[in-house]
Amino acid sequence: MYNVKSLKAEEFINHEEILETLEYAEQNKHNRELIEQILEKAAPKKTGRGVECAGLTHREASVLLACDIPEMTERMYELAREIKQAFYGNRIVMFAPLYLSNYCVNQCVYCPYHYQNKEIPRKKLTQEEVRQEVIALQDMGHKRLAIESGEDPVNNPIEYILECIKTIYSIKHKNGDIRRVNVNIAATTVENYRKLKDAGIGTYILFQETYHKESYEKLHPAGPKHNYAYHTEAMDRAMDGGIDDVGLGVLFGLDMYKYEFAGLLMHAEHLEAVHGVGPHTISVPRVKKASDIDPNVFDNSIDDDTFAKIIACIRIAVPYTGMIISTRENESCREKVLGLGVSQISGGSRTSVGGYAGYSEDERPHDTEQFDVSDQRSLDEVVKWLMDGGYIPSFCTACYREGRTGDRFMSLCKIGQIQNCCHPNALMTLQEYLEDYARPETKAVGEALIEREIENVTNPKVKEIALKNLEAIKNGQRDFRF
Numbered sequence: 001m002y003n004v005k006s007l008k009a010e011e012f013i014n015h016e017e018i019l020e021t022l023e024y025a026e027q028n029k030h031n032r033e034l035i036e037q038i039l040e041k042a043a044p045k046k047t048g049r050g051v052e053c054a055g056l057t058h059r060e061a062s063v064l065l066a067c068d069i070p071e072m073t074e075r076m077y078e079l080a081r082e083i084k085q086a087f088y089g090n091r092i093v094m095f096a097p098l099y100l101s102n103y104c105v106n107q108c109v110y111c112p113y114h115y116q117n118k119e120i121p122r123k124k125l126t127q128e129e130v131r132q133e134v135i136a137l138q139d140m141g142h143k144r145l146a147i148e149s150g151e152d153p154v155n156n157p158i159e160y161i162l163e164c165i166k167t168i169y170s171i172k173h174k175n176g177d178i179r180r181v182n183v184n185i186a187a188t189t190v191e192n193y194r195k196l197k198d199a200g201i202g203t204y205i206l207f208q209e210t211y212h213k214e215s216y217e218k219l220h221p222a223g224p225k226h227n228y229a230y231h232t233e234a235m236d237r238a239m240d241g242g243i244d245d246v247g248l249g250v251l252f253g254l255d256m257y258k259y260e261f262a263g264l265l266m267h268a269e270h271l272e273a274v275h276g277v278g279p280h281t282i283s284v285p286r287v288k289k290a291s292d293i294d295p296n297v298f299d300n301s302i303d304d305d306t307f308a309k310i311i312a313c314i315r316i317a318v319p320y321t322g323m324i325i326s327t328r329e330n331e332s333c334r335e336k337v338l339g340l341g342v343s344q345i346s347g348g349s350r351t352s353v354g355g356y357a358g359y360s361e362d363e364r365p366h367d368t369e370q371f372d373v374s375d376q377r378s379l380d381e382v383v384k385w386l387m388d389g390g391y392i393p394s395f396c397t398a399c400y401r402e403g404r405t406g407d408r409f410m411s412l413c414k415i416g417q418i419q420n421c422c423h424p425n426a427l428m429t430l431q432e433y434l435e436d437y438a439r440p441e442t443k444a445v446g447e448a449l450i451e452r453e454i455e456n457v458t459n460p461k462v463k464e465i466a467l468k469n470l471e472a473i474k475n476g477q478r479d480f481r482f
């Protein structure tokens with residue numbers, strides 16, 4: 001029985017409810033009147049408190065996703081752009097993954113880290129290696145990392161992860177500083193989530209991979225990850241452990257995308273209903289080629305147009321949730337989806353354990369890689385490319401450091417208030433990047449952009465302080481935030 005508030009995976013991600021949703025969506029996919037109503041409901045509305053969006057239920061959003069009327073799809077894209085602009089502006093937050101260990105006891109059939117893969121060398125970073133990796137990442141200009149690890153209670157116990165987090169935060173190389181560590185590790189206990197919270201993590205990220213239980217069990221034939229309920233209920237345990245920013249995701253290509261889409265939104269609705277706060281982010285990875293993995297064996301792969309539509313529909317359905325795109329996607333695909341709702345992207349990424357330190361920009365180790373990276377540009381190239389496209393690359397980590405997380409973040413975001421600080425924070429952190437790490441041509445483009453964009457800070461007091469801080473950054477001071 002479907003119950004959004006249930007704490008049982010099979011009740012809040014209910015198979016029958018998803019099937020009924022898909023049937024409803026199929027029956028209504030050409031129902032123009034209903035589609036108009038749904039688009040109208042989702043449109044940003046001006047209220048006394050600012051701009052607000054109602055979002056959509058999984059059923060309503062599934063109708064949009066199923067609709068194949070070209071003119072309506074265009075309307076969805078326009079609406080997605082409008083919502084993105086209202087809550088995220090033209091800022092794109094930058095991050096990089098840091099792979100700690102590829103030891104893994106699971107047998108995920110799509111992942112090269114699976115236990116039976118004898119081709120891949122197993123590697124786990126020592127604390128000295130973590131230090132070297134972090135210095136390399138700081139030297140690129142990164143301030144925000146997502147740490148990644150296989151699941152192995154002997155080689156990568158929680159104590160190891162905690163030690164790495166402590167090392168990462170402790171390193172201050174030149175003007176470098178990792179200010180937010182997000183964590184993407186396997187589902188764990190409330191007690192361990194509490195330890196991660198106490199270690200000062202940003203978002204806890206865990207991809208569901210697939211919401212389809214039967215497929216899930218086949219795709220994870222052995223190991224602790226085989227347990228669908230334990231995996232699906234992980235975010236509830238994370239929130240019980242005090243982590244209020246959690247990141248959901250589906251690995252697109254494993255099962256039918258419409259099923260995954262409905263499941264993903266049901267998961268978001270569940271978190272909101274039970275914990276009063278929805279997911280902080282949603283990631284949309286697609287299966288890629290990797291050691292011992294041929295993505296073509298998964299017959300649910302989606303083309304770029306469908307991918308873009310999924311992203312637009314997520315943006316419309318959960319307007320306040322950040323959306324993340326990794327370097328699994330190439331430049332042209334990233335370009336296409338940026339405007340439709342993506343708010344965070346990685347740049348200069350290496351998906352191998354120890355892939356940053358000691359390698360030049362063009363050299364990349366493939367031996368321990370988790371997947372092929374499609375966007376192989378350096379961080380600086382990505383930063384310049386974003387600015388050339390009218391976006392503001394942001395290295396800001398202020399919300400989390402100011403305690404604006406969970407429902408506090410959401411309630412500010414919901415009334416458009418986040419923009420009062422996000423915009424100047426993005427400009428100040430970009431200025432830091434330009435001073436410390438940018439190539440001359442990137443710096444020139446960036447300075448012109450900051451000069452233009454500072455005019456869009458409407459509050460005169462905030463603008464005055466931001467201008468003063470920008471000057472101070474040029475004179476060597478760092479780490480200002482609103």
Ligand code: SAM
Pocket residue numbers: 110111112148149150151184185186187206207209225250251285286287288289290293328370371
């Ligand atoms: N071991 C943890 C877990 O099981 O959740 C951490 C995450 S793993 C390092 C990060 C994510 O990479 C997985 O959740 C999966 O969605 C994704 N992934 C695995 N194999 C992939 C592939 N071949 N192509 C693209 N993404 C992949």
